Amino acid sequence: MKRAIPVVVLSIAGLVPVWRYEPSAGATASTAAPATTPSASAAPGTSSGTVVKGTTIRTDKGPVQVQVTFDGDRITAVSMLRQPNHPQTTAAVPKLVAETLKAQSAHIDTVSGATITSTAYKKSLQAAIDVKG
Numbered sequence: 001m002k003r004a005i006p007v008v009v010l011s012i013a014g015l016v017p018v019w020r021y022e023p024s025a026g027a028t029a030s031t032a033a034p035a036t037t038p039s040a041s042a043a044p045g046t047s048s049g050t051v052v053k054g055t056t057i058r059t060d061k062g063p064v065q066v067q068v069t070f071d072g073d074r075i076t077a078v079s080m081l082r083q084p085n086h087p088q089t090t091a092a093v094p095k096l097v098a099e100t101l102k103a104q105s106a107h108i109d110t111v112s113g114a115t116i117t118s119t120a121y122k123k124s125l126q127a128a129i130d131v132k133g
Contacts, residue, residue: 052131054124061086064120068128075104088114096121
């Protein structure tokens, strides 16, 4: 009987994350072309330039969409319009943005532990770059 209470408590504690898990609606990546076109207005908090939204990519973790600010052909800012509510995504986004600004392209490394988000980020980023063309 002394062991029964800790076993029950630990079992319940172990099941809480399973009960709280919420799978996202779309589980496949979107391959449609970006629905938005370049805009002459800048997003708040960014330098002036052309702002382009990338395609929304649906993943198992949730949708991913970037917005890219260009000054001429140079990428000056990247922000996430949509991203999964997941700790690994939150940690990966600053790394992905920093790599993008350094590389000035979508040819960047995937962040370990956030492969799905990294892949979707790169697809959305490349779509925005293609629109800017």
